[in-house]
Amino acid sequence: MSARRVLPDLTIAPVREEDLPAILAIETTSFSAPWTEEMFRWELGQAGTSFAWVARQGDRVLGYLFTWVVAGECHINNVAVAPTSRGQGIGDALLRTGLTAALARGARTALLEVRASNHAAQALYARWGFAVAGRRRRYYSHPTEDALLMRCDDLAGALMRRGRDP
Numbered sequence: 248m249s250a251r252r253v254l255p256d257l258t259i260a261p262v263r264e265e266d267l268p269a270i271l272a273i274e275t276t277s278f279s280a281p282w283t284e285e286m287f288r289w290e291l292g293q294a295g296t297s298f299a300w301v302a303r304q305g306d307r308v309l310g311y312l313f314t315w316v317v318a319g320e321c322h323i324n325n326v327a328v329a330p331t332s333r334g335q336g337i338g339d340a341l342l343r344t345g346l347t348a349a350l351a352r353g354a355r356t357a358l359l360e361v362r363a364s365n366h367a368a369q370a371l372y373a374r375w376g377f378a379v380a381g382r383r384r385r386y387y388s389h390p391t392e393d394a395l396l397m398r399c400d401d402l403a404g405a406l407m408r409r410g411r412d413p
């Protein structure tokens with residue numbers, strides 16, 4: 248795959264409340280243990296800590312990214328792209344926006360948990376300078392599975408390197 252085929256009219260913007268139905272639809276098709284509407288609403292209520300981004304083509308929501316920025320660290324809490332829109336650079340564009348915003352808010356490092364079997368997401372994170380830093384045994388349910396802890400120890404450097412990519 249090449250991430251250079253990003254949809255030309257794709258926009259990345261902060262999540263609005265009216266995006267939630269479309270976000271929930273993507274969430275339930277993307278995860279075996281999806282977040283609930285209540286969980287998304289709670290995230291959106293954490294002003295100053297939670298920063299959430301949506302990818303839109305026109306009015307259509309195609310993906311989203313939920314992050315926290317706390318104490319110089321960005322935590323990626325949730326990211327997904329609609330199944331029919333994957334492989335077109337949307338996840339990459341969401342991370343570019345979310346990590347750039349986190350850096351501007353003082354984050355120097357970033358981290359996340361990912362299912363050990365989720366190689367697509369791991370490959371996406373590796374592009375942004377994340378490396379495996381640990382393993383949380385039986386972290387996930389439905390099905391039970393280990394999480395890999397992935398960290399990016401130099402967010403500024405990772406963004407600079409990715410910015411130079413063609």
Ligand SMILES: CC(C)(COP(=O)(O)OP(=O)(O)OC[C@H]1O[C@@H](n2cnc3c(N)ncnc32)[C@H](O)[C@@H]1OP(=O)(O)O)[C@@H](O)C(=O)NCCC(=O)NCCS
Binds near residue numbers: 277326
């Ligand atoms: C992970 C996910 C968000 C990636 O979104 P996407 O828009 O399809 O990803 P992109 O098209 O931006 O791809 C960017 C890079 O990610 C990696 N990648 C994405 N999909 C991949 C796949 N199926 N296999 C291997 N690598 C993949 C590649 O490195 C790719 O770069 P390349 O195209 O130059 O090879 C998407 O697959 C998804 O929503 N999965 C279900 C939800 C999920 O697992 N979220 C992560 C939870 S931790």
